[in-house]
Amino acid sequence: MSDPIFDLEQQIMECWSVIEDIDTVTEWFMEDPKWKDMDVKLQDAMMNKYFSIKELYELKFDKLFAKFELVSQEYHRKSREFEEADFPMKLDGSRDKFFDNMVKVRESIDSSSRRLNDATPEEWDYAFKAAKESC
Secondary structure (H helix, E strand, O other): OOOHHHHHHHHHHHHOHHHHHHHHHHHHHHHOHHHOOOOHHHHHHHHHHHHHHHHHHHHHHHHHHHHHHHHHHHHHHHHHHHHHOOOOEOOOOOEOHHHHHHHHHHHHOOOOOOOHHHOOHHHHHHHHHHHHHHO
16 A cells, blocks of 8 residues: 555656756757747747746745645654554454444545544444443
8 A cells, every 4th residue: 555645745746847848848949940040039038938937836846845744744743643552452463343443433434525523423322332342
């Protein structure tokens, strides 16, 4: 199973290819012989636009990655807290009955359309009974 935060980082890093694409087009205009006869003022105006777009996207991607780093730190902190949580373990290394039941409850909730507060009274009763049985 892949780590969603890693996948997100890879997708963000792929966005930077836009900068390289802009550089490629700019280089093409500067070096291709068919553009040599273009009016100097027009060339300058075009290059300024390409450089401006490149600078704009560099700024946006820098801001995006700074935000990602903050989210990533929080994600990893929460993951460590969860892993370090004192869930009773069975001798075979599996989690206790309460933990297993909570996983089943969570898996039964369609996360695309429901939130935690949308749990039915039956789901809350099930979770409460499972917690009571494990104590």
